[in-house]
Amino acid sequence: MYIDFKKILFVLTLLSVGATIGVVGVKLFQRYQAPKQTVSVVGTGEIDAATDQANISIQIKNTSTTYEKAQEENKKDVDKLKLELTKLGIPESRITISSYSPPVIRRMSPEVDSTESRGAEMMPVYRPDTVIPTVTTNLTLTLDPIKNIEKVYDVVSKNTNAQISNSYYSLKNRKTWESKAKEEALKDARSQIESVAKINKLRVGKLLTLEDSNNPRPYPITMKANSEAPNTGGSPTNDQTISSAQEKNVYFNEQSVKITSSYTATYELY
Numbered sequence: 001m002y003i004d005f006k007k008i009l010f011v012l013t014l015l016s017v018g019a020t021i022g023v024v025g026v027k028l029f030q031r032y033q034a035p036k037q038t039v040s041v042v043g044t045g046e047i048d049a050a051t052d053q054a055n056i057s058i059q060i061k062n063t064s065t066t067y068e069k070a071q072e073e074n075k076k077d078v079d080k081l082k083l084e085l086t087k088l089g090i091p092e093s094r095i096t097i098s099s100y101s102p103p104v105i106r107r108m109s110p111e112v113d114s115t116e117s118r119g120a121e122m123m124p125v126y127r128p129d130t131v132i133p134t135v136t137t138n139l140t141l142t143l144d145p146i147k148n149i150e151k152v153y154d155v156v157s158k159n160t161n162a163q164i165s166n167s168y169y170s171l172k173n174r175k176t177w178e179s180k181a182k183e184e185a186l187k188d189a190r191s192q193i194e195s196v197a198k199i200n201k202l203r204v205g206k207l208l209t210l211e212d213s214n215n216p217r218p219y220p221i222t223m224k225a226n227s228e229a230p231n232t233g234g235s236p237t238n239d240q241t242i243s244s245a246q247e248k249n250v251y252f253n254e255q256s257v258k259i260t261s262s263y264t265a266t267y268e269l270y
Contacts, residue, residue, distance in 0.1 A: 036205060039196055040266040042213065043189025049177040051169035051255040054143040057098070058156055059165045063134040074135040077161050084155045085141065094142040101136040138165070144172065169255040181261035189265040197269055205268025213262035 060077050064070035082095050143149055146169075156162050171177060197204045 041192040045181040045184025056141040057166040098140040185261040211264040
């Protein structure tokens with residue numbers, strides 16, 4: 001009797017493969033049918049965006065022997081500064097007078113004149129009002145884009161009667177930076193869930209929920225300034241806060257805004 005061992009071996013191999021596939025299939029089926037685990041992670045993204053717009057407040061103050069003279073000198077300084085700024089390519093429409101202060105009137109404290117009396121009472125007598133011959137004009141300068149801002153600071157600092165009282169920096173294309181911060185937050189969430197799955201020898205399943213934890217918002221902008229003139233061939237070294245803008249010489253340092261985004265993501269793990 002002839003026995004075909006090749007056929008027997010082939011049949012046994014097929015049966016072995018089939019059994020293996022069956023066992024693996026049952027395990028996979030059970031695995032998918034079992035309750036899935038869910039894990040939530042918080043992904044964050046942060047972008048440093050360079051500011052590209054600025055509103056600068058400039059104060060021009062003149063004091064003289066008379067009001068008329070102070071007013072005349074103030075007008076000359078205002079016109080001169082506006083002319084120098086337009087030479088930098090800044091449209092005159094972006095240089096506006098935000099406020100104008102007439103001469104300050106100070107009423108002095110009452111004094112008692114002993115020559116005037118009504119019975120036993122002493123009558124207070126006021127000295128004449130004192131006019132301080134000081135005139136102040138506040139200008140608001142809008143820079144969009146922010147180019148030439150260093151030259152603007154230089155022009156203002158050279159005018160002995162002018163000073164920068166306040167500066168506010170902002171972003172023109174904020175939406176673009178917010179989108180980038182969101183992308184970083186989502187990448188961070190995915191990276192975290194993959195690490196959790198790897199540690200627990202599991203696989204990442206579906207993204208079940210995605211919640212915007214907080215809308216992207218910038219941190220407050222701090223204006224950096226320097227109250228000392230730079231050395232020859234050097235640059236300012238002492239960074240001050242916004243209050244130092246009251247000094248005569250102010251130098252601009254590039255500003256940036258931190259745009260943050262945060263998402264809570266819930267994934268299946270199996």
